[in-house]
Amino acid sequence: MSLDKLRAQIDEIDREILRLLNERVRLAAQIGHVKLKEGAEIYVAKREEEVLQKLAAQNQGPLTEQAIRAIYREIMSAAIALEKTTVIAYLGPEATFTHQAALKKFGAMLNYMPLPNITDVFIAVEKGEADYGVIPIENSTEGAVFHSLDMLVESDLKIVAQIFLDIQHNLISRSKLEEITKVYSKDQALGQCRRWLHQNLPNAVCLEAESTARAVEIARDNPGTAAIASSLAAELYGVPIVAPNIQDKADNTTRFLVIGRQPSGPLGEGRDK
Structure with a gap:
């Protein structure tokens, strides 16, 4: 099948997906109106x-x-x-x-x-x-x-x-690995990457920041400085990832809770695979 025909099929499928998505959202909105009338949680x-x-x-x-x-x-x-x-x-x-x-x-x-x-x-x-x-x-x-x-x-x-959430720590810096003399992050993140830092940056000074995001800001503005943070932080602040996934344990997971004024029945497990 030619490229044009394949693209035409995709265009047709996209139109149908769009129609069905809007229909799904309209039905969800109707459910939402019923919930609001009944005082139920959205x-x-x-x-x-x-x-x-x-x-x-x-x-x-x-x-x-x-x-x-x-x-x-x-x-x-x-x-x-x-x-x-x-x-x-x-x-x-x-x-x-x-x-x-x-x-x-x-x-x-x-x-x-x-x-x-x-x-x-x-x-x-x-x-x-x-x-x-x-x-x-x-x-x-x-x-x-x-x-x-x-x-x-x-x-x-x-x-x-x-x-x-599987925690994947990244070393983020505008400097090359061999130029880094300071590493900023939350104390928990520094602790979770202790072995990697010892092996790869044995002479670097580890310093605590108020958040992993703040650490990336510091790394962005100071040559020779790196941060340990998420890929989301690297993207948001426009700082390159020098070394990905530097956490010492591959199964580094954090559990978070969603809190609200009303219970939502049995917990959604939320353990994404």
């Missing part, structure tokens, strides 16, 4: 996970389950955005791993509110300034995030869902 983690698992089971490829989840995450995000203005508070600033976890759960179409600390995330949700909050709760290497645990005990907010 976002239901259990239902979301059921839909994603069903789609994954029906998928015959060549798209992977991860690809299917990513595509439908954005479809659902667009639908929620049309149903109701939804604000997600998270432990900021932008491009931190908590931001990445929030995007993984809610998609790019909602409104995001970065906040400087975990307490502020709880307060924003309690006051209704945000509909949901995303906070770190546990890392497979570093253990529990005690501030989050303390706030959960003190607050009346409910756990709505959980998110598992």
Whole structure:
């Protein structure tokens, strides 16, 4: 079959996909109106996970389950955005791993509110300034995030869902590896890359930054300086990745919680494969 004919088939399929996407969103909007009338939550983690698992089971490829989840995450995000203005508070600033976890759960179409600390995330949700909050709760290497645990005990907010995020640390710098003399990041990130740093940058000084995103800002503005952060942070601040995936343990996973004013039934597992 010729290239023109193949492209014509793709154009026809795209038109049908677009029609069906809009039909799906219209139906989702109708569901949203019913929920608003009944005072029900727009976002239901259990239902979301059921839909994603069903789609994954029906998928015959060549798209992977991860690809299917990513595509439908954005479809659902667009639908929620049309149903109701939804604000997600998270432990900021932008491009931190908590931001990445929030995007993984809610998609790019909602409104995001970065906040400087975990307490502020709880307060924003309690006051209704945000509909949901995303906070770190546990890392497979570093253990529990005690501030989050303390706030959960003190607050009346409910756990709505959980998110598992594979943490991939990257060395980010405008300088070459051999030119780097300082490395900035959060203390947890520095700890999770300790062995790699010892082997590859034994003479570099490791310094703590208030966030991984702030570390990238410092690396961007100072020659001979690097940051340990996510690929999202590297992209946002326009700083190259010198060495990817430098975490000492391949199975470095952080669990995050979505908190809200109302429970959402059994937790959506959110363990994306």
